Amino acid sequence: MLKRVLPLMSLITLSWFLIIGLSFLFFVVIVPAFPAIHNSGVFTVVAILKIGLTFGLVLVWVGVMVYARRIYVRSRRIIPSPT
8 A cells, every 4th residue: 555655645745845945045045135126117128037946946846846747647657468
């Protein structure tokens, strides 16, 4: 039973670690690293950089989750036994 549940538990744990890690990067590194967007104008280099870094973090999270799901689905395939 544990052998069948362990890959799913690993996928869920990975997703939580990614959420926590990328939230840390966003709130501790990206937000305080530059001045606030509303103080420096609407579309300045800082605003575009912050938006780009945030979008990059989202792409990293989605990419890792798609790759992890692909590994999970491949591990769950049942190979039919020859009869």
